[in-house]
Amino acid sequence: MQTRRQILKWTGLGGVAAAVGWQVWGKGTGGPAASSSAFAPWQMATLRAACAAALADEAAGIATAQDLDTHFAGVGAQVAPDFALALAVMEFGHAGRRFSRLSLDEAGDVLDDWARSRVGVRRQIARAVRDAARFTWFSREETWAALDYDGPWVGR
């Protein structure tokens, strides 16, 4: 079990790495397109992995990440930088491999661990990612049959 000092070290390193990553990729040639995407390619990799972990499904993760990118490029643009920072901490802020390179099960375990963590910022990031992924995924009509939800009345 990691000590508190180790956890803070990795979280702090994650913060540094996030800043480096943003400088190298966020503002450079790998950065986001002007208006069609909120996140750089490396951030999208983290987002896909995070959404997949939150939904325990890789295909759902890919679709949800795309929806979220569209959202943050549009009406969510003001909070996109905060979410991007959360993704950076998630990508670099834990011991071991980069989050986007973990298996689905490993990424799910990290998300669950962070949701229960003694470190408040980890709980906050886990919650933000989970809430965003699940709200977005279950807004899709294709998910409603599993809930036996018959959908809107308007337009019937």
Place this chain on the structure above:
Amino acid sequence: MTRHAQTQDVVIGSGAGGAVLAARLAEGGRGVVLLEEGPRVSRLDFTQREGAMYSLLYRDAGGQSSSDGAISVMQGRCLGGSTTINMGDVVPIEDAVLAHWRQHFGWGDWGGITHADVRAAAERAKRDIGASRIAPDEVNRANGLLRDGAKALGLRGQRLEHNRTGCVGSGYCLIGCAYDAKKGTHLSHVPRAEAAGAQVWCDSRVDRVTSRARGVTVHGAGFAVDAERVFVCAGTIHTPGVLERSGLGGTQRGRNLSLQPQGPVLAVFDHEVDLHRGIPQSFGVDGALEISAERGLGGYTIEGVAGGPAMTASLVPLPMKELRPLLALYRQSAAALCLVPDRPSGRVTSKNGRPVIEYQQTAEWTARLRSALKTGARCYLAAGATAVRIPAVHSREIRSEADVASIDELPLRSCDLSMISAHPQGTCRMGPNPESSVVDMDFRVHGSDNVFVCDASLFPTTSSTHTMVPVMTMAHLLADSLI
């Protein structure tokens, strides 16, 4: 190119405070420009699809939260403000709460405004929105289970009052009533204001207010309006920012925030419940609510609630392997919100022009939350639930009274429990002393002759379990004093 206008009164915000004021001032013969940051919306825009509607109607698409991410602060950002997206509950300010403010926050005789005046203003507000008590046959199955469980336990409860007329029971109140049954101010007051000659500008975010000879200028992106007076009704979270950018409000601006956070309880039954259909919130278990002149509002109340699939899935912080089977029982589920009035324990500051909501749960408040969650669980068990779940990271299934005790050990650190706030209050509190308040007893910002505030930020402590009618009440009292 800047759109420029001249008028007598500018009102910022079209919610419970601003829309009522705009209507009263315009009907009183004043020239009025009502500025709303969000879009002009009507029932034709309400698609009942969560993703699109939260983005269209809510501040930050429903993502506004306390700075630690623990509490989702739900707020409308559209014509009608939060009255367009609320549950439609009608709960006036109790006399004891007013007495609490008079005795402990310097309200004293409030310039001659009596409790009878306040009740009369509240009655006027209720008439404006067609308030009535929810009928017995309008209580849906989900709320009925809460009622039945409370009754079995001998707990006091009652059907709530609301502002719907002709409700068809679709259950989509939180994302805009597509049937104009729920009377938000976009229906009750904005049309009246416009009929009386007020201009209503939507998509018009106010940046700041500046003084000029014999009045003010209200500045926003692409517009400026000269006026004699301005009424800031942007809500508890955003009015402080308007004042800050205008160099107004003093040292208390943004302080004394109450969020009145609510914690959910989920229950599963062995039969269909369909919590998502019918009026989502029609019954309240209020036996533990405490109201006194000495302490104001305390205790807790438990009220039925419902959400669509997306909101439900996002509010249950369990691993997917536990969430999936729970979601499969969506139609057999009921839910309630434990509303726990708090004392002011937060503040709103700003960073890069955006509000930062800082809030600290107190130990006393957390203890009351645990009591409320246990009572909620007991109600559902008494109603026959096969399992109850508190939407918290460490929660366990509750299947019996013996399991209820586990709530006492449940970690409730920030982000452990999914909590929401729909009733932020207090950041521009009203009081006679500029050292301890932002707004004087005439609703004027201290030190200003022509900048007024009229929204939930005025209240020194929690005004009510639901703030729509309290804010409308204050708007009527202010209008009465001016017209």
